[in-house]
Amino acid sequence: MRSCFYLILFLLSLTCVLPSYAGRKLVAAVLTSDITRYKESHRALVKTLALKGLDQSKVELVVQTPNPDPISWANTIRKFNGIGSDIIITYGAPVTLAAIREVDNIPIVFVDVYGPVEAGVTRSMAAPGRNLTGVSSKVPMITLIKAANDIKHIKSLGILYNGREIGSVIQLKEIRRLAAQMGFSVVELNVSSANMLDSALGTLTSSDVDFIYAAESTLVTRSLEKVIFRARDHGIPVISHVPEAADKGALVTLEINTYEQGQLAGECVSAILQGKKQGQIPVATPKKVDLVINLKAAKLLDLNVPIQVLNISTKIVK
Known part of the structure; x- marks a missing residue:
């Protein structure tokens, strides 16, 4: 009614x-x-x-x-x-x-x-x-993951995704396939509320993940700066497909x-x-798809970006 x-x-x-x-x-x-x-x-x-x-x-x-x-x-x-x-x-x-x-x-x-x-x-x-x-x-997930791996070898990748949003789930499945092919492990955190995000960030930042991948979802997109800052405080770079993520501090992004x-x-x-x-x-x-490298974020995280990664990037944040 x-x-x-x-x-x-x-x-x-x-x-x-x-x-x-x-x-x-x-x-x-x-x-x-x-x-x-x-x-x-x-x-x-x-x-x-x-x-x-x-x-x-x-x-x-x-x-x-x-x-x-x-x-x-x-x-x-x-x-x-x-x-x-x-x-x-x-x-x-x-x-x-x-x-x-x-x-x-x-x-x-x-x-x-x-x-x-x-x-x-x-x-x-x-x-x-x-x-x-x-x-x-x-866009091709492999391009993003390989660029990140060339900067810092990925042994374990943390993933923030929302199981209620199909695009986020598709990205999760793509990373699982790449993890099996490339030999790294994944730590998956299903996030569908603000409280769950805080808890997930706590879990990932206290683990030994080499990167955090922010899958595309309404909640993660709206909280992207929070995710990036929390991860950076623990020396963990963030990668993503979310447009403008690099401008907000992510290390590597592949943006439509x-x-x-x-x-x-x-x-x-x-x-x-x-x-x-x-x-x-x-x-x-x-x-128009941009592979974006954030050199400012790399410096804050004390990471060196190899020349081969810079050569294939289409945008650099300094």
């Missing part, structure tokens, strides 16, 4: 602006929490639409940033369904999966989903099927370009609005 009540209030709140949708397409976006990279991707998406002639005179954009939990995500998707959205844009795998469960006749364009096929979001990269397409954020993700998503939205079937639009993969 409470959910229905809030849905009615939401719909009533839009009655004063609904007439403005006449002759325009309604595109609704769900940003997971207040994560900066999603905001940047969304700005790029809006700019891309404008460059394609799809400005505010042709497209009405509605954006919601619900609390980072499944109930809030589902409620937001239902609201967008209720107001007759023409396209729903989802940022991150958790929101995308919620949208798949809630709607089956509205095109979905997802952004920043790590391994869409492995996550069960799409049938394939070339032909996603269902009612969706979007942009993958998957968030702005390019938004541009590619904007192209998907444009194609759908022009009549192309979303399930036939291949999943896009950004070409």
